[in-house]
Amino acid sequence: MPWIKQNTIDNPSTSAGVFVRMLLEIFAFRSLFRNTKAAFNRHASNKLTYSWEIFLWVGALAFHYAFLVVILRHLRFFTAPVPGGVQFLEYLDGIIQVGLPGLFLSGPVLLLAALFLLSRRIFDAKVSYISQAADYFPLFLIIGIAATGIAMRYFTKVDIIGIKELTMGLVTFHPHIPEEVGGLFYGHLFLVSILFAYFPMSKLMHMGGVFLSPTRNMANNTRAKRHINPWNYDVPIHTYEQYEDHFRDKMIEAGLPVDKKE
Ligand code: HEM
Known part of the structure; x- marks a missing residue:
């Protein structure tokens, strides 16, 4: 019907539309952006109202991008010479040039965003009600990782040369144990190891799952085209x-x- 306009991004019928929907989902968390929250409006005789929930989106975006930048910057521990792209990222992340060693914005942003996501689970009664151990645990881990990382870089200091010897030894399969790099580093590495081991069996796999999500990655053309399941067999x-x-x-x-x- 010509008077019903198609939304080619929300409801794409072509692969190009699906591609745009996936791009926006992966890089801008579009469906989270469109998320609403339900509440009883006390000013309108407790009517159920839906309002736009922007802060979860802002917090999630800050959290994920800061995490990505921190991980990419950490490549300097595992590469020699350090690739130009990683150095450029360090330059951009440290652009406000505060303190010595210079502040990388992504570190505190990661910590604050993770704390915000945790406080939402604790203080928002509706979110708290549906939160389980599997929701808190990764947040605790990431908060622990960011806090130990920040403490190492800006407060207690660690032997970076010794750490680089260790990390380069690991990636070149010539393990080398440096002397006295500082206990905090082992705390940091321990939490990271737990996070990586826990990752594949946890809800953190939404990182891969988003690519496999049929409501995002399939064209909505079921009325125009008949899809037959290719692995259907004849059932007696x-x-x-x-x-x-x-x-x-x-x-x-x-x-x-x-x-x-x-
Ligand atoms: C999930 C993975 C990891 C996250 C989220 C993370 C997070 C952080 C953060 C936020 C900092 C604060 C300084 C900065 O922003 O760079 C930091 C510092 C640090 N991290 Fe990590 N880290 C991770 C993995 C690792 C691994 C695998 C290693 C080494 C084997 C490592 C070694 C260090 C060291 C040595 C510092 C201090 C850097 C300095 O003094 O300049 N981190 N980390």
Whole structure:
């Protein structure tokens, strides 16, 4: 019907539309952006109202991008020479040039965003009600990782040369244990190891799951095109006729109606 306009991003019928929907979902968390929250409006005789929930989106975006930048910057521990892209990222992340060693914005942003996501689970009664251990645990881990990382870089200081010897030893399969790099580093690495081990069996796999999500990655063209499941096999079925042939005597005996008498 021509008077119903198609939203080609929300409801794409072509692969190009699906591609745009996936891009926006992966890089801008579009469906989270469109998220609403329900509440009883006290000023309008407790009517159920829906309002735009922007802060979860802002917090999630800050959290994920800061996490990505921190991880990419950490490549300097595992590469020699450090790639130009990582150095450029360090330059951009440290652009406000505060303190010595210079402040990388992504560190505190990661910590604050993770704390915001945690406080939402604790203080928002509705979110708290549906929160489980699997929701808190990764947040605790990431808060611990960011806090130990920040403490190492800006407060207690660690032996970076020793750490680089260790990390380069790991990636070149020539393990080397440096002396005295500082206990905080081992705390940091321990929490990171737990996070990485926990990752594949946890809800953190939404990182891969988003690519496999049919409501995002399939064109909505089911009325224009017939899709047949390619791995469907012939299922031996038992029709009603066969059923009745099988049980006709017993059905007649029990007084049940039958289609054919004989
Ligand atoms: C999930 C992975 C990780 C996250 C989220 C993380 C997070 C952080 C953060 C936020 C900092 C504060 C300084 C900054 O912003 O760079 C930091 C520092 C640090 N991290 Fe990590 N880290 C991770 C993995 C690792 C790994 C695998 C290693 C080494 C094996 C490592 C070694 C260090 C060291 C040595 C510092 C201090 C850097 C300095 O003094 O300049 N981190 N980390």
